[in-house]
Amino acid sequence: MKNVKIAFLGLGAMGSRMASQLIKAGYDLTVWNRTAKTAEEFAKNGAKHAMTPKEAVIDADFVISMVRDNEASKDVWFNDETGAVSGMKKGAVAIESSTLTPGWIKEMVGIFYKEEISFLEAPVSGTRPQADSAQLIYFVAGDKEAFDIAKPVLEKMGSKINFLGEPGNAAITKLVTNSLLGIQVAALSELIGVIKSNNANVTEILNAVSQTSPWAPINNFISSTIINQNFAPLFPVELISKDFNYISTINDADEQISLLKRVSEIFHAGIDNGLGDLNMTGVSKLFE
Incomplete structure (x- = not known):
């Protein structure tokens, strides 16, 4: 070697x-x-x-x-x-x-x-x-x-x-991976906000949801960092926001990526609210 x-x-x-x-x-x-x-x-x-x-x-x-x-x-x-x-x-x-x-x-x-x-x-x-x-x-x-x-x-x-x-396929794969991750972060951030606004027990409800088929393994990590307010930057808000900007450039049919645009707006709002340096799950602060 x-x-x-x-x-x-x-x-x-x-x-x-x-x-x-x-x-x-x-x-x-x-x-x-x-x-x-x-x-x-x-x-x-x-x-x-x-x-x-x-x-x-x-x-x-x-x-x-x-x-x-x-x-x-x-x-x-x-x-x-x-x-x-x-x-x-x-x-x-x-x-x-x-x-x-x-x-x-x-x-x-x-x-x-x-x-x-x-x-x-x-x-x-x-x-x-x-x-x-x-x-x-x-x-x-x-x-x-x-x-x-x-x-x-x-x-x-x-x-x-x-x-x-072929060249380009790996970039697409990486952007799809990160976008799927970001969608789950945004969804759980908002849903945990919904649970809290109804004065329900977040841990109990998510534990029940985790036993169902829609629950992805990564959601254990995402939800725990949000609940524990542990936003040490493993994957900062500003970087995943950059990736959402990038994936929007690989599809000319804008109407087909409306969900990605909405999630991108959430991460941009996180940056605008001073959360850019936090881990991606720090956008949950927007829904508190």
């Missing part, structure tokens, strides 16, 4: 945990982060610290990006002066794990193809605890040969690796 060189770009809440798994696995790792102090901490644990994405990817066999949004992705990969693509060697594999739009993913494919660099989109499902325990679920699409080569690396960070074919 020490002969395999990996560059990891973006050491936020998720990226830092994913990169830590690669260090544990013994890979030759170089890291870059917009805030240099975070990367310096990794250098203390055996990783190399690069000052720019372009510097980080020199001689790397795999380059993994985990950043906030389309704009950050564009800058990390394609910035005229510091972008990673200009420093990557031919035959390297670029892996974009950020949650992005299918449209931007497809644009990236064309650019990497011209540079003779294999490209995979590989967003993940899971939050900080799953990243800490290498239990992330991967949605991967793109070059199948590159996927076969990269899969052992991804398996060091995730427990399930799904290959979904």
Whole structure:
């Protein structure tokens, strides 16, 4: 593994945990982060610290990006002066794990193809605890040969690796996953508000509902954080709001996504009311 060189770009809440798994696995790792102090901490644990994405990817066999949004992705990969693509060697594999739009993913494919660099989109499902325990679920699409080569690396960070074919499919899968999650958060937030407004026992009622078929396993977590007012940011309101904005761009028939628009409005209202930094379940405060 020490002969395999990996560059990891973006050491936020998720990226830092994913990169830590690669260090544990013994890979030759170089890291870059917009805030240099975070990367310096990794250098203390055996990783190399690069000052720019372009510097980080020199001689790397795999380059993994985990950043906030389309704009950050564009800058990390394609910035005229510091972008990673200009420093990557031919035959390297670029892996974009950020949650992005299918449209931007497809644009990236064309650019990497011209540079003779294999490209995979590989967003993940899971939050900080799953990243800490290498239990992330991967949605991967793109070059199948590159996927076969990269899969052992991804398996060091995730427990399930799904290959979904053409570029853009993984982005759609991730946005659908997060949207379904957000719908359940919004629904439970409002329903718990209804229960409280009728002076009924929230715990007793939800315990009864949890025994029925409409109850999804994730609702145990969602409801417990709302009831206990535990809004430590595993998946912040502002980020899931971004994902609702993104999924609205993949369907031109606006009338077909009215539910998604309504839920998106709830998360936007959360941001407007100062809840953006809270966990997504913090929007329940809107219904108190």
